[in-house]
Structures are given as C-alpha cells and as structure tokens.
Amino acid sequence: MRSLRDRLKSYKKDIAPGAVATDAQLDGEHGERGLDAELIETFLTEVEAEVAGLPESALEVAIPGVVEQTPFGPCYYRDVRFDVLTLHGHYPLARTRQLPLSVLQKVCKVKSADVLTWEDVCFFDTETTGLGSGAGNFIFLFGLGFYEEDEFVVRQYFLREYAEERALLWSLGVLLGRFQAMVSFNGKGFDWKLLETRCTLARMELLPTTHLDLLPPARRLWKKVLANCRLITLEQEVLGFARVDDTPGAMAPELYFAYQTDLDARRMTGIFTHNVHDILTLVTLSYHMGLMIEEPLHAATHPEELFGLSRWYEEWSQGEISEACLVRVTEMEESDDYVREALWKLSLHHKRLQRHDKAALLWHELLTGPALWQTAPRVELAKYYEHKVRDYQQALTLTEETLELVQNRKLVLRSLTVEHELQELTHRRDRLMRKLTRESSTRQGEVPEHETPFTLGH
Structure with missing residues (x-):
C-alpha cells in the first residue's frame, strides 16, 4: 500500500513546472479551477476515502505510514523527511556532510579498511520496553536516519504487535544492508546488543557493521562540564535545541503497553517525535564534535573541553596541537584551578618530550x-x-x-x-x-x- 506522501508526490509529477496561480493556467482546458485544483481535490477525496470509518485513535490516522509486505508477513513504518537545510539547534542538517567522516572515526576509535562517505552511514536509535538486554525486553520502535539527495530521511519501524517482529526485523535488515557504518549514542553497548538478541531469537542473521558510538567521546568532552551526558542534555546545553511535543523516553514502555491494550495510537505520537529528535541530534552532534577536533582553539569554549581535546591529540602523536590546547586554557578567564591544572599538564607534556628545564620552570611556578x-x-x-x-x-x-x-x-x-x-x-x-x-x-x-x-x- 502506498503512503499518502508517495501518492502526493506522484500527483506533483503530473503538474507542469510553473503551473500554479496564474489565471491563464487556472482557466485552461480543465475548466475554471484548472489542473492544480482538480489534482488537489482528487487527492483530498482519496485521503477522506482512506480514513473513512477509522477512529482518530487508529494508528493509520494518528501516525500515517506504510504497510510493507515481507516474506514473514506485514510490517508498519513511516518516513519523516527534512530538507538538509533544516536547522536542528545551531546547525543545519547539511553541515554534517561537510565534515570528513574520518574525524568521527578517530574520536570513536574505529578503524575501517574502506573509505566511507556520509551516504554509507545511517543514524540509529531505538525505543524499547525496558533497559535490560535479556530475552524479555524487546524493541518496539526502530529509527534510522540517512541522507537521500537533498533530504534527510528518518524511517521509523513500529511493532504494532509481537507477531510482526520477524517481518519488521527482515525489512530493517534489508535497509541496514544499504549502509556500511552506523552512528548511535550508547548503541554499541545497548541498542545493537538488544537487536542482536532479538534477531537470534527470531533465527535471523544480523550482518556486522562499523559502529560509531558517540557516548564515549561525549563523556571525554563534557563529563565534568555538564550535569550528565544524556543525549537530551547535550542537545540543550551544547547544540541549543529545545524539544517540543516530545514524550520522555522513560515513559515509552508504559505508553506502548497501554497502546497494546486499547490500540489508541494518539498516545504514541510523542514517542515517535522523541525518536526523531534523538536521530536529528545524532546528526548535528556528530558535526559539533568534528568541528571541535578540526578547530579546537575556536570551537572549544570550556577548559574541560580543551583538556579532552589535548588528550586526544597526545594519543594521536600531534603534540603541538595538544600543547596549544593547554596554553589556550591558561589564556581563558576561568578559575585559577583550571589554570594550575593546565600548567601541570603542560609540565608533564614537556617532561615526556625531554624538555626538563621547561617542565621545571612550570613546577616552580606551581609551588x-x-x-x-x-x-x-x-x-x-x-x-x-x-x-x-x-x-x-x-x-x-x-x-x-x-x-x-x-x-x-x-x-x-x-x-x-x-x-x-x-x-x-x-x-x-x-x-x-x-x-x-x-x-x-x-x-x-x-x-x-x-x-x-x-x-x-x-
């Protein structure tokens, strides 16, 4: 069954470029209303016919999507499309594609034999019935985000009932097969492991993938800066994004089980929105992290961020940049403790490079x-x-x-x-x-x- 969005696209293809709004076009061979009006009315009539007889609480009305037929039966999904110029926080979604993917691979400590592009990458997030990874916990909403020409697409697979899990996993596996790498937030330790468990129980094969988990690098940069390193905290404090019409993820299991009881999908709309926000945040957070690596002296605004960046560059044997990050801390108008910590780290840096006299000068200053x-x-x-x-x-x-x-x-x-x-x-x-x-x-x-x-x- 084609979605309403797909049918609307087909109608748009029938409209000649520029055939809008002029009297000559509206009063042509199609009568007083013209071609556009006829096609729009036809579309609206078809929409009314499709939802006729369905209550407002029905999934097809509250969260319109597509029923896909698979070898294991039907599964339900919807696509949410964004223009790549759409802002999410401080950055448009298109900005991430300007970042070399190798930068993100370095901070996530992932090595790949293949040269990857952003078209090879998907952004992955799930909503589950609990926080465990055992057989009793399962995923009821899978979200995958990816670039498609001038759009960023978020595809959300929804488990309407447990009997459709094999069909959903099969369709999800086909989509995942299009990509060579995956970006997530704690997905390596939770989401992906749970997906492996569900595939094992369903006797289905899940192909391995290159996994870029943003949680470890986020902790290095912001563990001592923010109250916590939850994704929603990062998007508020780092990316400047405030959520609207969003249901907290902690409420997701309760609302999903309530949906299974009365099939009222209206309560699920906030969960779908929450999942979309998570994926969009992964996109712009990837860019922000990459920007801090590419331009540490300009992008970093807190001493702890510069300390984290300095450690990375030290690990990558780029001592000059590591030293520059520490010197930058001493120039910031922050507390004396940060300055002393920077001087201490600088002294150890000089010691490692056998610059003992320079290190001794800093040690005397710290006394x-x-x-x-x-x-x-x-x-x-x-x-x-x-x-x-x-x-x-x-x-x-x-x-x-x-x-x-x-x-x-x-x-x-x-x-x-x-x-x-x-x-x-x-x-x-x-x-x-x-x-x-x-x-x-x-x-x-x-x-x-x-x-x-x-x-x-x-």
Missing part, C-alpha cells in the same frame, strides 16, 4: 599555589634535581618539604594512599641522604665503606 597543588610539583622537582641536575641537597630539601605537607594531610585524610605516599617519600629521603653522605666523603678524600681503595704496588 606558589594552594597547598593541594604543591605536593606533586615538589615531587617532580625533587626527581629533576636528583637525576638531571645532580643537586642532592636541593632534592633533599624539596623531599622533606613534601613529607611535611603529606603528614599534615594525613591528620585530615587517613587512607592507604597517604600511607603509601609517605613510604615512597621516606624511601626517597633516605636515598638522598646516603647520596649526600657519599658525596661529602668523596670531597673530603675519604673512601666510602663499600669501596676498596686502589693502590699501586705494595
């Missing part, structure tokens, strides 16, 4: 901060003076100062970590004292006890 920031820099300076400068006295002084700081902390915090730290510092102090003793003995011409004097002859 002027609060007591909690003085312990670690003193330990690193003690190592620097012991192993690089060979100034054992300075190293010993720093170690004893650190011991005093940690012992004061022990009065407040009694933990195994503090005890272990005290043991390490005590061991370092004793070693430095032995080195100073040997050094002093050597200067005075004395031979340390563990050495044998060297003599010539008898």
Whole structure:
C-alpha cells in the first residue's frame, strides 16, 4: 500500500513546472479551477476515502505510514523527511556532510579498511520496553536516519504487535544492508546488543557493521562540564535545541503497553517525535564534535573541553596541537584551578618530550599555589634535581618539604594512599641522604665503606 506522501508526490509529477496561480493556467482546458485544483481535490477525496470509518485513535490516522509486505508477513513504518537545510539547534542538517567522516572515526576509535562517505552511514536509535538486554525486553520502535539527495530521511519501524517482529526485523535488515557504518549514542553497548538478541531469537542473521558510538567521546568532552551526558542534555546545553511535543523516553514502555491494550495510537505520537529528535541530534552532534577536533582553539569554549581535546591529540602523536590546547586554557578567564591544572599538564607534556628545564620552570611556578597543588610539583622537582641536575641537597630539601605537607594531610585524610605516599617519600629521603653522605666523603678524600681503595704496588 502506498503512503499518502508517495501518492502526493506522484500527483506533483503530473503538474507542469510553473503551473500554479496564474489565471491563464487556472482557466485552461480543465475548466475554471484548472489542473492544480482538480489534482488537489482528487487527492483530498482519496485521503477522506482512506480514513473513512477509522477512529482518530487508529494508528493509520494518528501516525500515517506504510504497510510493507515481507516474506514473514506485514510490517508498519513511516518516513519523516527534512530538507538538509533544516536547522536542528545551531546547525543545519547539511553541515554534517561537510565534515570528513574520518574525524568521527578517530574520536570513536574505529578503524575501517574502506573509505566511507556520509551516504554509507545511517543514524540509529531505538525505543524499547525496558533497559535490560535479556530475552524479555524487546524493541518496539526502530529509527534510522540517512541522507537521500537533498533530504534527510528518518524511517521509523513500529511493532504494532509481537507477531510482526520477524517481518519488521527482515525489512530493517534489508535497509541496514544499504549502509556500511552506523552512528548511535550508547548503541554499541545497548541498542545493537538488544537487536542482536532479538534477531537470534527470531533465527535471523544480523550482518556486522562499523559502529560509531558517540557516548564515549561525549563523556571525554563534557563529563565534568555538564550535569550528565544524556543525549537530551547535550542537545540543550551544547547544540541549543529545545524539544517540543516530545514524550520522555522513560515513559515509552508504559505508553506502548497501554497502546497494546486499547490500540489508541494518539498516545504514541510523542514517542515517535522523541525518536526523531534523538536521530536529528545524532546528526548535528556528530558535526559539533568534528568541528571541535578540526578547530579546537575556536570551537572549544570550556577548559574541560580543551583538556579532552589535548588528550586526544597526545594519543594521536600531534603534540603541538595538544600543547596549544593547554596554553589556550591558561589564556581563558576561568578559575585559577583550571589554570594550575593546565600548567601541570603542560609540565608533564614537556617532561615526556625531554624538555626538563621547561617542565621545571612550570613546577616552580606551581609551588606558589594552594597547598593541594604543591605536593606533586615538589615531587617532580625533587626527581629533576636528583637525576638531571645532580643537586642532592636541593632534592633533599624539596623531599622533606613534601613529607611535611603529606603528614599534615594525613591528620585530615587517613587512607592507604597517604600511607603509601609517605613510604615512597621516606624511601626517597633516605636515598638522598646516603647520596649526600657519599658525596661529602668523596670531597673530603675519604673512601666510602663499600669501596676498596686502589693502590699501586705494595
């Protein structure tokens, strides 16, 4: 059965380009009303005939869609189409296609032998009867979003009744076969695993796919910035999108079971809208993440975002950009704690690159901060003076100062970590004292006890 949208498209094809609104066209061979009016009236008549006798609560009226016949029976789906210039938050949907897909693959730690384009990718989200992945939990709404020429299409498969699950999974599998990769939010750990379970129970094969899960990179960027890393929080705080006519996902199971009882589909419209919003958010969130990777110094607005970006670039062996992100934090008008954290991370960055003198300058600068920031820099300076400068006295002084700081902390915090730290510092102090003793003995011409004097002859 063709959907109303498909039939409307066929009517539009019959209308000659530009055949609208002029008197000459409206008063042609088709009478006073013209071709457009006749086709529109025919369409409306067909719509009225189709819904005649159906209550407003019927699924076909509340959420018009298509019944597809499959080898396993019928299944129900609907397509929601958006022009790619449609804004979702700060960005139009078309903007994501301008982003190199390889950027998203890097942050999601996914390697693919094939060169992928956005036409090879679908955006995937589901609504389920619960949060478990066991056999008693199933998916009643599958949403797949994908680019199709100048439109972005969201196809939503709806499980009208449990008997249609095999048909739905078959049709979904055919559609998934068009794509080589999938973008989701926690889909790798939940949605896809549940789909695998349902396919196994239905004795159907689910082909593996390249999975780009946005949740782990989102946590790296915003875990310490936002109250939580839920998708709806990200779209509000990061993308600037506010939902309208949306039913929270937590209510989805209850509303679906109520639908199974009385078949009133009107209560499901908000769930369908919620699923569409989730998929559109995946699209623009993908772009926003990619933009932060491509232009970190301009796109990142919070120190924690720059810290996360800096760690990525460090992992990718792009030290210059990693360092630039940390320097940018020191230039931001944020709290002193963020500046000190940036200086600390910069010092460790210099240490890894064997720039010990630059690292030591930053450690000395950190000693002027609060007591909690003085312990670690003193330990690193003690190592620097012991192993690089060979100034054992300075190293010993720093170690004893650190011991005093940690012992004061022990009065407040009694933990195994503090005890272990005290043991390490005590061991370092004793070693430095032995080195100073040997050094002093050597200067005075004395031979340390563990050495044998060297003599010539008898």
